[in-house]
Amino acid sequence: MKICLLNNLYKPYNRGGAENVVAAMIKAYQNSGHEVFLITTRPESLDLGENKDCRTFYISSEFYNLNKKPKISRLFWHLYNLRATKKYHAIKKILQAEKPDLVISHNLMGLDFKTAQTIQDLKIEHHHFLHDIQLLHPSGLIIYGQENSADSLSAKLYQKATQFFLGSPDLIISPSRWLLDEHLKRGFFKKSKTEIKHLEDILNIKLPATANTKQPPFKNLLFAGQIEKHKGILFLLEAFEKLAGSEMKLTIAGDGSLLPLIRERFSKDKRLKILGRLSKENLEKSFEEADVLIVPSLCYENYPLTIIEARQAELPIIASGIGGIPEALKNGGWLFKPGDAESLFAEINKN
Template structure:
């Protein structure tokens, strides 16, 4: 089967989970015997082969490339978004590629930088279309809604009105979480689409690892962006109120708060600041971790660290906001607390025991196969066949 994936960015350009999932999907479908093409934004028009996947990079007409958007000031990003939404440049370039490849199905991920008219173009050439959701970007351009700031401003409401009209109803819409699907349902997106919740795959090799746990202290792990909305400063402040030598927290990630976080935990041997590390190092790290903590203060879709931790048989303590808590059952494979609620998080940390951790870790064993890329690709193939 010929399959075209379309995403804003593709390896080696990456900004977050959408790019990781898009590449894993493309590679998985290619290994399954399909002819896979990717259309993505680039600094110039080009074509190359990345593994078994043919990658077509296009540069739609706009003020600047999507690759550099985070480097630009707000006043310049605003007209960029307007052009991106209504321009035919990217969709026309993508259409030329689609007509040349003649795919059986198109799978779209994030379309910023390619253009939202791409969906209309796919309908026009009458190719089956699966759209995979990753965040709230079709309602909020930043893809970020913080707790306490759920009310959308006028610009966001106007933006959502147009994205809804431009997207219409793809044949199938896939969401990694029930929360995200309902977020769009209650705003009347994708009215006539078939809808499917399908958990994102785990991309690390976490099976077969021997757990090497300390019988005394709790070893906790934070993996994520070092940003305020991810709750890292909140987490450090909460943990500093606990008795000395009761825990260690390993911090992995990068972001604008890198120096601030590093400064807050220096000279405190309960904290280990690693910054960014390679995926194979993350795999090794999970072997000595009692629990992962996801303290987000924003509405999450389906954080990769949760599925990764469960697949590594590491229980998860997560703020219950958005879709973050969907995979967690209190006392079974982790704990949930109200986002930003210091007392609730402290109560969990002070009451859990090593016996609780051991039992929850055993309960996590089922997740290793459940979140495999192979199973994810098989589920996608069933959607393609139907």
Template sequence: MKIALVNSYYNPDVIGGAEIIVELLAKGLSEKGHEVKVFCSSPSILDESQDKIHIHRDKIANIYWPPAMVSPGSIQKGIWHLLNLYNPFSAKRIVCYIKEFAPDIIHLHNISIFTSALYSELQKHFSETPIVQTLHDYWHACIKNTLLHGNGDICVNRPGLCSLRSSFIIDKAQVIKKFVSPSLFLKEYYIKESLISKQRIEVIPNALPRLVNKKEQIKEKNQKISFVYIGQLETHKGINVLLEAIRRVKKHSKIEFIFAGKGRLENLVKKEAHIKYLGYISGQEKERILSSGDVLFLPSQWYENYPLVGIEACNHGMAIIGSRIGGIPEIVTDGWNGKLLEPGNANQLTIAIESVTRNDSLLRKWQQNSLKFAEKFNLDTMIDRYLALYRSL
């Protein structure tokens, strides 16, 4: 089967979890004997191969390429966003290259860089080809992709302009035969908002490769307990609440707090003497922190989809203390592999931290169950479910 994977970016241009999942899917499909080609954006046109995966990187028709522009001015940003509302030039270019590949299946992921004009171009040239799209965020519902107001509050009732934009995009997206959501929460959100019918969307959870000898990572009794946060240092991620909770924790020689990431609250984190701040980490450094960590914090105050760092933590045998919001409860089962708390409740966070610190057997139970969760939702299962979906269309 010839499979075209389309995403705004691709390794080494990793913006978020979508790029990681697309790369894992490309490699997994290729290993199963399928011919895979990835189509993505770049500051210049480039055709290359990585691990037997063919990649076409295409230059977008806009005034700059976002990953390469560190601090665009307000005028530049305004022009870029105006052109990015509906950009047939970028869409036409990438579809020309997809036509040359002549795929049996087209699988879209994040396509915001190509805009909804991509749907129109695909309808013109691939009306008979099955097209699938995995939803990694709220792009179809929110121009910011996040459902967040400027002050960090969740947007519950989408304003008129957002609704008009959503209707326009969804109308163009009729070419999609099936949408895939990594979480049940995201699926139900799109159905509730009447953006996608329940017949056109199904859930396939994100997954990661199995780790070798991962059960050896469960710590023995009386070793120091490492609490870890990895992610954006922003208000909607619950950083302010987490810092308040940590300040309330009774100091104990068994506890250490490790933070990694960047964001507008970075200076607040740096001021906390009892927090070891690592800055932004990735690759082997991130793996090292996860493999040595005991408990991961997911204190979000917004509608997380299916946070990949939560899957990574389970894969490394970490317990998770997280918020009961969005797709987090689909990774964390309260009392089984971690603790779920009300979003924004610092007192509950403090109690959860101290409870784990006092109860070694509870911590080990949660860690073992996280490993069981990771084993159940593994990468092979994810790839097989996508292949089954392709064949059903």
């Protein structure tokens, strides 16, 4: 089978779990004997050369610099992106030439939401994979304590537009029940089949049958993820600064806009080790060295891949009880109240 994967970002410009899922899907499909190609974006006027993972078609996009633009400019960009005609025609031309049997679309922000209709008009089997709430809100985020943001008037108008342009994919895949329900209760996917499929099943990751053997109290903590406010990194560091004992250690692995800030602000704390982005091999080594993975998200997560990777490594997890995280965690760790330092450290220090 010839399969096209479509996502707005890919390495070397990957930011989070969605790009890692796409990379893992490419490898899994290739290992199963399928022919795979990718459509993604690149910064304007930049030639990325050949992608070693698979044949890749790059569409020039302004998406990479969006967070540097004023809020009003971002608003107009999001409206334009709902039907970015130039990108739409480029993607349509690729699909007509390649004639895939199946297109699996992921995050379409920065490409063109009307691409979904193009796939359907060309009578190609279309599966759409949910990663976050970018069909419900242009930010792709619901922050804890600000849950009404996805039901504001502007959000509802935005949802009407994304529903129209997404059309009716043959299948909607969601790793978590929580994320699928957030869309269904707002009227999405009425004519599409839906399926909840956990990441470990999609990516053929075998998880240990038994629970991890390490138990609290924990001394060596690990954060692995985007260094962004909504991921709870500042909350975690401030809580650690206030409540952690002198014998406790915290390792920070990941990249993001706040990395320079935390290096400057927290560099004097000898209990901290700030590593930046790690290769897969070095991340696995960090899992081995840690006592527990901390997932302190302040946003409603879908089904974090980092949790699945930690469970695979038999590393205990303490995570915010928010969104789809409880579904991903299962018996692999403990939940705490989002943004509550006392709740977090009660789990870390539990006897």
